[in-house]
Amino acid sequence: xxxxxxxxxxxxxxxxxxxxxxxxxxxxxxxxxxxxxxxxxxxxxxxxxxxxxxxxxxxxxxxxxxxxxxxxxxxxxxxxxxxxxxxxxxxxxxxxxxxxxxxxxxxxxxxxxxxxxxxxxxxxxxxxxxxxxxxxxxxxxxxxxxxxxxxxxxxxxxxxxxxxxxxx
Amino acid sequence: xxxxxxxxxxxxxxxxxxxxxxxxxxxxxxxxxxxxxxxxxxxxxxxxxxxxxxxxxxxxxxxxxxxxxxxxxxxxxxxxxxxxxxxxxxxxxxxxxxxxxxxxxxxxxxxxxxxxxxxxxxxxxxxxxxxxxxxxxxxxxxxxxxxxxxxxxxxxxxxxxxxxxxxxxxxxxxxxxxxxxxxxxxxxxxxxxxxxxxxxxxxxxxxxxxxxxxxxxxxxxxxxxxxxxxxxxxxxxxxxxxxxxxxxxxxxxxxxxxxxxxxxxxxxxxxxxxxxxxxxxxxxxxxxxxxxxxxxxxxxxxxxxxxxxxxxxxxxxxxxxxxxxxxxxx
Ligand code: SF4
Ligand code: SF4
Ligand code: FES
Numbered sequence: 001x002x003x004x005x006x007x008x009x010x011x012x013x014x015x016x017x018x019x020x021x022x023x024x025x026x027x028x029x030x031x032x033x034x035x036x037x038x039x040x041x042x043x044x045x046x047x048x049x050x051x052x053x054x055x056x057x058x059x060x061x062x063x064x065x066x067x068x069x070x071x072x073x074x075x076x077x078x079x080x081x082x083x084x085x086x087x088x089x090x091x092x093x094x095x096x097x098x099x100x101x102x103x104x105x106x107x108x109x110x111x112x113x114x115x116x117x118x119x120x121x122x123x124x125x126x127x128x129x130x131x132x133x134x135x136x137x138x139x140x141x142x143x144x145x146x147x148x149x150x151x152x153x154x155x156x157x158x159x160x161x162x163x164x165x166x167x168x
Numbered sequence: 169x170x171x172x173x174x175x176x177x178x179x180x181x182x183x184x185x186x187x188x189x190x191x192x193x194x195x196x197x198x199x200x201x202x203x204x205x206x207x208x209x210x211x212x213x214x215x216x217x218x219x220x221x222x223x224x225x226x227x228x229x230x231x232x233x234x235x236x237x238x239x240x241x242x243x244x245x246x247x248x249x250x251x252x253x254x255x256x257x258x259x260x261x262x263x264x265x266x267x268x269x270x271x272x273x274x275x276x277x278x279x280x281x282x283x284x285x286x287x288x289x290x291x292x293x294x295x296x297x298x299x300x301x302x303x304x305x306x307x308x309x310x311x312x313x314x315x316x317x318x319x320x321x322x323x324x325x326x327x328x329x330x331x332x333x334x335x336x337x338x339x340x341x342x343x344x345x346x347x348x349x350x351x352x353x354x355x356x357x358x359x360x361x362x363x364x365x366x367x368x369x370x371x372x373x374x375x376x377x378x379x380x381x382x383x384x385x386x387x388x389x390x391x392x393x394x395x396x397x398x399x400x401x402x403x404x405x406x407x408x409x410x411x412x413x414x415x416x417x418x419x420x421x422x423x424x425x426x427x428x429x430x431x432x433x434x435x436x437x438x439x440x441x442x443x444x445x446x447x448x449x450x451x452x453x454x455x456x457x458x459x460x461x462x463x464x465x466x467x468x469x470x471x472x473x474x475x476x477x478x479x480x481x482x483x484x485x486x487x488x489x490x491x492x493x494x495x496x497x498x
Contacts (some may be wrong), residue, residue, distance in 0.1 A: 028173045046274045051256060056441065056445045057438075057440075057442075057444045057445050057448075058437055058438045058441035058442060058443040058445070058482070059440075060437075060439050061441050061482040062242075062437065062481070062482055064482075065482045065483065070296060078454065084322050088454040089448075089449045091454070091456065091458050092448040092449055092451045092453075092463075093444065093445055093448040093449060095448070095456075095460055095463055096442055096444050096447070096448040096463055096466065096469060097441075097448075098248070098446065098471065099463065099466070099469045100440070100469035100470055103273065103468070103469060103470040103486070104273075104470065104483050104486050104487060105391055105486040105487040105488050106483075106487055115190075118497060135214075141398050142487050142488060143483060143484070143487045143488060144272075144317060144483075144484050144485040144486070144488070145484075146482075147323035147324070147485045148323065149320075149323055150322045150357065157317075157427070166258065
C-alpha cells in the first residue's frame with residue numbers, strides 16, 4: 001500500500017438506548033435534568049409512558065429487534081407509583097424477561113430497570129452515562145437477522161433497523 | 169368434474185400432524201370422496217418427480233407440516249408453493265417453528281458437534297460429519313444441508329393460511345377442508361381457528377378469581393392437580409390467557425395446563441412476551457428477592473414461553489458472535 005493513503009479512522013461505537021420512562025417520576029426527572037442543564041450521553045431516546053406498569057416485555061423485545069443496543073426502564077420508587085402497583089408489576093415482568101434474555105444471549109447490562117423519583121435529575125444523568133459506557137464496552141447487540149415473513153419484512157410495526165454504529 | 173387435487177407434505181416434524189389426519193377416522197372417507205390426494209409421502213407412494221411433472225397451480229391446496237431447516241425442505245417448500253393454489257402451513261412447526269425451533273437457542277456448529285461427537289451414545293472415532301456431497305465408487309451422492317437456523321414455513325415461502333396446533337385439532341382440519349371445498353375462506357394470511365384466548369369459555373374459567381395472585385409456580389409432574397379448578401389459580405403455569413382457543417381445551421380436559429401450542433391471537437406480536445407479561449404480573453410479591461425466588465421454578469423460560477414458536481418470535485434466535493448482520497432481512 002502506498003504511504004500517502006490515509007486509512008479511515010474507525011469511529012467509536014455509539015450505542016443506542018431506548019428508555020421507557022414513567023410520566024410521573026422518571027420522565028419528570030429527565031425534564032429536571034434538562035432544566036438544570038445536566039448534560040448526559042445523547043445515546044438515550046426516551047419514550048414516555050404513563051407508568052412503568054405499562055412496559056410490556058414485548059416493547060423491550062421490539063426495541064431490541066429494531067436496533068436498540070440497550071433498554072432502560074424507569075419508574076417511580078416502590079410505594080410511589082401513581083397507580084399504586086404498576087412498578088411492582090413492572091418489576092415482576094422485568095425479572096422474568098431477564099431470565100429469558102440471558103437464555104437468548106442478551107447480556108445482563110443491556111436491559112435495566114431503575115427507580116428514579118421526580119427530584120432525581122442527577123440520577124437520570126448518572127444512569128444514562130453509566131449505561132452508555134457499559135454498552136460501549138459490550139459493543140453492538142448482535143441479534144440474528146430475522147427472515148422475511150410471507151415475502152415481506154417481518155411485521156409492519158417493525159421497520160428495518162438503520163445501520164448500526166452511527167452517531168445518534 | 170374431476171375432484172380437486174390436494175397434497176400433504178412433511179418437513180422438520182414428528183409425524184404427529186399426519187396422525188391428526190388419521191384422527192379424522194370415518195370422516196377421512198368423506199375427504200377422499202371429495203378430493204384426490206396427489207402427494208402424501210407418509211401414506212401413499214408418490215415421488216418428488218410426480219410433483220415436478222405437475223403443471224403450476226395443479227393442486228387446489230397443499231398442506232405442509234414441519235419447520236424448515238434444510239436445503240431439501242426449502243426446495244420442497246418452493247416446489248409445492250408453485251404447484252399449489254393455496255398453501256397451508258399445517259401445525260405448530262410450520263406455523264411458528266414449533267419444537268424443532270428451539271434449536272435456534274444454539275448455533276448449527278454446536279448442534280452438529282453434540283450429535284456427531286459429544287452425546288454419550290455417539291461412537292464416531294473418525295469424527296465423520298454429514299457432507300453435502302460425497303464420492304463413492306458408484307459416483308457422487310448428495311445429502312441435504314442443515315441450515316444455520318430453523319424457520320417457520322412463511323419465513324421461506326408465502327403462505328396463504330395457517331392451521332395451528334401440535335398437532336392441529338381434528339375439528340380445525342375438518343373446518344378448513346370444508347372452507348376450501350366451498351371456497352368460503354377468510355382473507356389470506358388468516359389462522360384458521362377462532363381469534364379468542366383459550367381462557368374465554370374455558371370450562372374452568374368460573375373458578376379463576378378476578379384478582380388472581382400466585383405464591384408459587386408449581387410443576388405439574390410434582391403436584392396433585394385438582395381436576396375442577398382453574399389450573400392457573402392452582403399455581404400451574406397454564407398459558408391459556410395468551411393462547412388462541414380452538415382446541416376444545418384438550419389439555420385442560422386431560423387435567424394438564426396449556427403449553428400454548430395454538431400460538432397467539434392475532435393482536436399479539438410476540439407470543440412469549442405476551443405470555444410472560446400475563447403470568448409474571450400474577451406473582452404475589454413486591455419484594456425483589458422474593459419475586460426472584462418465586463420465579464425460580466420457571467427454570468427454562470425460553471422452553472416454556474416459546475416452546476412452539478421461537479423462530480416466529482421477535483428475537484428469532486439466540487444472539488451471538490456469528491450473528492453480525494442484525495436487523496431484518498431486506
Ligand atoms: S388459565 Fe387455563 S385452566 Fe384457567 S381458565 Fe385459562 S385455560 Fe382454563
Ligand atoms: S390446551 Fe393449549 S397446549 Fe393443549 S391443545 Fe389446546 S392450545 Fe394446545
Ligand atoms: S406511575 Fe411511575 S411507575 Fe407507575
